[in-house]
Amino acid sequence: MSGTEHLEVRREGATLVLTLNRPEAKNALSLPMLVGLYDGWLEADADDAVRSVVLTGAGGSFCAGMDLKALAGKGMEGERYRDRLKADPDLHWKAMLRHHRPRKPVIAAVEGYCVAGGTEILQGTDIRVAGESATFGLFEVARGLFPIGGSTVRLPRQIPRTHALEMLLTGRPYPAAEAASIGLVGRVVPDGTALDAALEIAERVNACGPLAVEAVKASVYETAELSEAEGLVSELKRGWPVFDTADAKEGARAFAEKRLPLFRRE
Structure with a gap:
């Protein structure tokens, strides 16, 4: 450290x-x-x-x-x-x-x-x-x-x-x-x-999905000076890949099973 x-x-x-x-x-x-x-x-x-x-x-x-x-x-x-x-x-x-x-x-x-x-x-x-x-x-x-x-x-x-x-x-x-x-x-x-x-x-x-958290933060700053139309395009590029992660699937499973998710940054 x-x-x-x-x-x-x-x-x-x-x-x-x-x-x-x-x-x-x-x-x-x-x-x-x-x-x-x-x-x-x-x-x-x-x-x-x-x-x-x-x-x-x-x-x-x-x-x-x-x-x-x-x-x-x-x-x-x-x-x-x-x-x-x-x-x-x-x-x-x-x-x-x-x-x-x-x-x-x-x-x-x-x-x-x-x-x-x-x-x-x-x-x-x-x-x-x-x-x-x-x-x-x-x-x-x-x-x-x-x-x-x-x-x-x-x-x-x-x-x-x-x-x-x-x-x-x-x-x-x-x-x-x-x-x-x-x-x-x-x-x-x-x-x-x-x-x-x-x-x-x-x-x-x-407690949230780390890949999602980091993508959200990046999107907020990347789009700050873009027009709304440009920002929405940029957001999709950042956001869609998150849905394909194992963490996203785990989050949905955990919600359905009424338990805390176990995110693995995958």
């Missing part, structure tokens, strides 16, 4: 749990964290026994974004990982899900701060749960910076444009209730229970 000093990896049944683990810095991004994240996404996709991923943070925060001390020139922690970044200059963007999409569903469990780079990573996740005291926002413009992790492209496609532009152009914090009201997160739960709620969602995902 992968992992680094700033990224903890563990298994909960068929769910791979990735925990941003730098609580003394509110889980601000570091090189060890980014390397661990990218390796975690690869591990999840390479292991057929993993059916979902939960991303969370240690110490009551999700992620406070980039380490501004490092940006100011004081150096990023984890110099021993520098060769990884040299070998793959896009590694940090892939780690942040800017232009890397795992085929397994990714569920975010947010407590505390999820701001700047944290909100950018959030946009790469599929299902999002937040504790009621969580805080979101893209603070970059307030510091004279640009949210270059994909937010000017993705955020207006995920929430109404007026809300996206307000978030992008004001740099103000958003409480969890407001984040839910504009569609940035899907569910707000009592503080301290976001991870439990995310794991419950993951268990429901895990």
Whole structure:
């Protein structure tokens, strides 16, 4: 199992749990964290026994974004990982899900701060749960910076444009209730229970046919920018093969026999 000093990896049944683990810095991004994240996404996709991923943070925060001390020139922690970044200059963007999409569903469990780079990573996740005291926002413009992790492209496609532009152009914090009201997160739960709620969602995902789940996720993203007519054609190409799988037949049999299905990814 992968992992680094700033990224903890563990298994909960068929769910791979990735925990941003730098609580003394509110889980601000570091090189060890980014390397661990990218390796975690690869591990999840390479292991057929993993059916979902939960991303969370240690110490009551999700992620406070980039380490501004490092940006100011004081150096990023984890110099021993520098060769990884040299070998793959896009590694940090892939780690942040800017232009890397795992085929397994990714569920975010947010407590505390999820701001700047944290909100950018959030946009790469599929299902999002937040504790009621969580805080979101893209603070970059307030510091004279640009949210270059994909937010000017993705955020207006995920929430109404007026809300996206307000978030992008004001740099103000958003409480969890407001984040839910504009569609940035899907569910707000009592503080301290976001991870439990995310794991419950993951268990429901895990109980479904893995080939079907992955095909559905792929179809949603593949068709997002197509016209409706083009999207429906694309959906058939993704969807019809699922009906020919042994898992589909097992699902129908289990329903008829009033039992839980035993999916084998076949």
